[in-house]
Amino acid sequence: MNTIAEHIADFLKEYAPFNHLTFEELSEIATSIRVVNLEKHKILFQVNDVLHDSFYVVASGIISLSVIADSEETLLNKCTEGEIFGIRPFFAKNNYMMTAKAREESIVYAIPIAIFRPFVANNSDVLNYLLESFAVNTRNPKDKENLIGKLISDNVYYSGEKSEMQYFQSLSYNTSPLKTNSSAIVQDVAQIMTESLKNNIVVCDNNNPIGIITDTDMRSKIATGRYPITTTVDKIMSAPVITVMENVSLAEAQLLMLKYNVTHLCVTKDGTDKSNVKGIISENDLIIAQASNPGVLIKEIKRCQAPKELKQIRDRLTDLIQTSITKNIPVSHIFNIASEINLAIIKRSVELSILDLGSPPARFAWLSIGSQGRKEQLLLTDQDSILIFEDVSADKYREVKDYFLKLGKKTTTTLEEIGYALCPNGHMGSNTQWCKSLTDWIKQYDSWMNTPGENSNEISSIFFDYEIAFGEQKIEDTISDVVYKNAKNNILFFDFLGNDALRKNSPLSFFKNFNVEDEGPNKNKFDIKTRAILPLVDGARLFALNFEVRGINNTYQRFKQFAINDPRHAEIYLNCGEAFLTLSKFRTLEGLKNDSSGQFINLDELSKLDRDKLKSALAPMRELEELIKSKFKLTQFS
Incomplete structure (x- = not known):
């Protein structure tokens, strides 16, 4: 073996996912690796380039990964020594969705995918590492918090927030699939599939999966006359089957189907083809599963008529958060999802109060403050809110404020029934102190910010973290204008x-x-x-x-x-x-x-x-x- 390949194998064995391979395996791979020298600012690939036949490891220097969003270049990640990037060709068929550029003089190793693929197929640790890297586009899946907001562009599935959920979701699938053995006759199997209204059947040996037959196999191999209808199923089955564990997530299932170019995955007891068949996941199951993304939950929230219905959805959110954390979803993502659903629940609670009390006598804004206002409420902690109504004439003030206090009381009671405890400090729109007109709120913020020490027992910094949950955006904007004007040189x-x-x-x-x-x-x-x-x-x-x-x-x-x-x-x-x-x-x-x-x-x-x-x-x-x-x-x- 030549010394360069030996040197490369020595280098790779220190880093994931190569540390899951033996030195012999690494040496075999290293002989096919190309060494690429990049000058500073040199682009290795850019958005829309055709996929390369290799993926890359940084040997020295720094490679930046960026995307263009809203005509601005946004840095997604910096890859340093030992980090892998450009793994899109493993899983996707379309072009690159980001740009890789040398930030300084760098050396990268180009590893041919054709050479590396067999090692992925035979080593679940390597596969999981690549799947996770691809799925969350971080420097290192063990450090998932490096994720950048919503710019997860090296992933075919992410298209904004709605799909973030795909990492959280478990799948429903057929847990009693049709099974047959390899010596069964195609004609008989076709009869069983037709009678059961199923488009697939798993071929088993001692209940372990060895192949699968789908409608497509019947059409392309039998209907075309390539094989007679009297042939045995082992001649036309697709083999081997791609197997997964029972708790596979939607995203993992999608990535595997894409990677192996299959339409079905076989669920087995231990995730390998050496154990009993537990179910079958079809592409259709994935489509159905997509329906329970946040968008759908939010639609359900909008239809809720009572606090107990909203409570059920909030309980589902807790399950979702639990699953996401178990699956190591980046916390920044979980914040995004949870805050959208929390906000929709608060909004619906205000709407239900209005349906009960009748139309508001003036325009207003219900602002969530504190952790809800910061979109950081993952647990069912207490509720914090303020209510701001537009200025009205002095003779109407009392009556208008009374309406909004009732609205505040009704809404906070609904939220309490859903599971958000009342704020122990009384920071809620139902409290007369925190339900007042825009002018009164402007005076309040002026006083807090210009004479801060004088009534400090009353100033709570959470009033500077707010998010509109319901009402007039202009009211929130006015408060922001006051806050930032007062902050200048203060x-x-x-x-x-x-x-x-x-x-x-x-x-x-x-x-x-x-x-x-x-x-x-x-x-x-x-x-x-x-x-x-x-x-x-x-x-x-x-x-x-x-x-x-x-x-x-x-x-x-x-x-x-x-x-x-x-x-x-x-x-x-x-x-x-x-x-x-x-x-x-x-x-x-x-x-x-x-x-x-x-x-x-x-x-x-x-x-x-x-x-x-x-x-x-x-x-x-x-x-x-x-x-x-x-x-x-x-x-x-x-």
Whole structure:
């Protein structure tokens, strides 16, 4: 074996998915690998290029992957040493959907797909790695949180939000498929298929699948006269069958059908053809499954007539979140899906109140605030809202406000019945203090922002995270105008908000141990909400107001935006965004496990790996704290 191939095999064995192969296998592959030298800014492939016959591994340098969206180039990912990219030709037939370009002088290894494919077919770890990489287009499926919002362009299935669901969904399929053995006569089998109204039959040996016959096989092989009708089924069956586990998701099933160019998958006990047949998944099952995407759930929400119907859909959302987390769906995706469904539920709750009370006497906006306003509510935590109605003449004010207080009361009661607890601090549209006219709200925001220390017991920073759930967009826009006008050069306000953001207790002690609760019902547990998540949320809000980032409320998305606004500190922001997703996942898992708000983590129940992961997610907070102190020249903490 030549020394170059040996050197390449040595390099590859350190990185996934090649670490799942033996050195002999890698050496065999390495002899066919091409070494490609790329100068800085050199493009390897771009959007709409015909697919190459190879995929790539970065040997040295950095390759950026980008797409053009809304006529702007958006960086999706940076691939560094050992990372794979350009795996589209494995799974798709259409052209590239992104551009790969060298950010600096780079060397990449081109691995011919024809050579590599057999190793994928025989090694489920390698296949899973590639499927996941392709499906979520991250640098590394083990690090799925690297996903970039909705720009998942190296995937044929993603077309915006509606299909994000495909990673969450389990499939319904035929669990009692027709079976036959290899010596059966085609004529008899055709008779069985016709009588059962089924278009496929699995050929088994001892109940293990060895082939499948579909209508297509009958048409192309029997009807054309290639084989007589008296032939045995083993002559015309498609073999081998592609087998999957029982809990396969919609997206995984789609990827496999595409990859192997088949229309049916055979479900077996252990996912291999060496175990019993449990069912058959057809292309039609995939089409039906698509129907339960968020769009369909949202349509169902719009038809709901009572809180208990809405509660059933909210329970389905909880199941969906549970499944998604188990399947390692990127948390940023789960936020997108959950927030759309939560928002639709709130909107319908307001509509039901209006149907009951009659038309509102004035235009208004119902705003979700806090975690709902930030699109970060995965668990059934409490509800936070404000109600703003347009200005009316003084003689009408009392009557109009009475109507909206009733509307607020009805809506918050409905949401409580659905499972969203009432806010313990009373931050809800049903509270006379938080249900008032636009002018009164403008005065409220003016007072909070221009004399922040004077009524600080009343200012809650969650009022700066809001999302319209129902009503007039113009009302929300007016509030935003007031907020950003007041924020401009408002040293006092940023001093107050900055100090408030730094007031949370540190998550780790001086000796890098977790600071846990000293007493009370959660003694020795870690308060992940107050000590870890809130400082990131508060920091993101602070910078959003400072950079005038409008229309992005989600903490993760905010941090990503700051990296663009302030590239000098991009790394800190991106690390904080990743940390936020990791911490949110810990909290959600805790909440789902104990049917709680997930606020307190029992560290004893975490594996050492998870404890380390949690600890490393706390690291960027120190840098964020320093950045806040220097950026806002904070008096109290300087």
